Amino acid sequence: MVGALAPDFELQDQHGTPVKLSGFRGRRVVLVFYPLAFTNVCNSELSALQDFAADAHILTVSVDSVFTHRAWADQEGYTFPLLSDFWPHGQVARAYGVFDEAKGLAQRGTFIIDGDGVIRWSIVNPIGTARDVADYAKALAEIS
Numbered sequence: 001m002v003g004a005l006a007p008d009f010e011l012q013d014q015h016g017t018p019v020k021l022s023g024f025r026g027r028r029v030v031l032v033f034y035p036l037a038f039t040n041v042c043n044s045e046l047s048a049l050q051d052f053a054a055d056a057h058i059l060t061v062s063v064d065s066v067f068t069h070r071a072w073a074d075q076e077g078y079t080f081p082l083l084s085d086f087w088p089h090g091q092v093a094r095a096y097g098v099f100d101e102a103k104g105l106a107q108r109g110t111f112i113i114d115g116d117g118v119i120r121w122s123i124v125n126p127i128g129t130a131r132d133v134a135d136y137a138k139a140l141a142e143i144s
Contacts, residue, residue: 002122006031006113007095011061011083011097019059019081022095022117028056029113030136033106037064038074038123041130045108048133050078054140056112061085061092098124102111112139 006029010020021029032049034042042062049058057079062069069082085092090106093099098109109123121139125131 001097001111001119004119006111006119007038007092008117008119009092009095011085011092012066012115013080013081013083014066014073016066019083021059021113024059024113025055025117026115028140030054030058030140031096031111032058032060033093033109034060034062035103035105035127036062037068041128043076045130045133046078046082047076052133053084054137055138055144059083061106063090063093081130082130085110100125100127102126110136112136112143114143115131 006021008022010018013019061083061087065086066084069084073082076125090099092105096109098107098132100107107127108131110123110131112121114120120143
């Protein structure tokens with residue numbers, strides 16, 4: 001997918017507000033798919049993103065409901081959008097090739113999208129394997 005136009009989507013965040021990827025044109029986006037809220041690995045990854053200082057917008061996506069995302073964001077203090085790919089179930093994760101059909105949730109996929117909407121970097125880890133936020137910073141620095 002690197003070098004391709006990122007599939008556009010519109011999903012609701014933890015407040016029920018629609019967020020459209022193409023609304024971020026002109027700005028870089030770090031798009032992070034994760035399996036499920038309230039799990040140890042996902043919590044550690046998103047907590048690291050909360051402290052991630054980069055010249056890019058963070059968007060996170062899972063198949064959890066808006067209500068689950070709201071409860072989790074409130075509990076953990078997440079301030080970036082937690083987007084619900086609940087219905088149609090996993091449609092956006094499928095568009096990015098990170099939906100695990102057997103388990104019904106997203107793998108740990110990360111995509112850095114430039115201001116023109118082009119995917120410039122990506123990594124996909126198995127569901128149980130955490131990503132390193134330092135890799136995002138390095139990739140962002142390389143594509144500046």
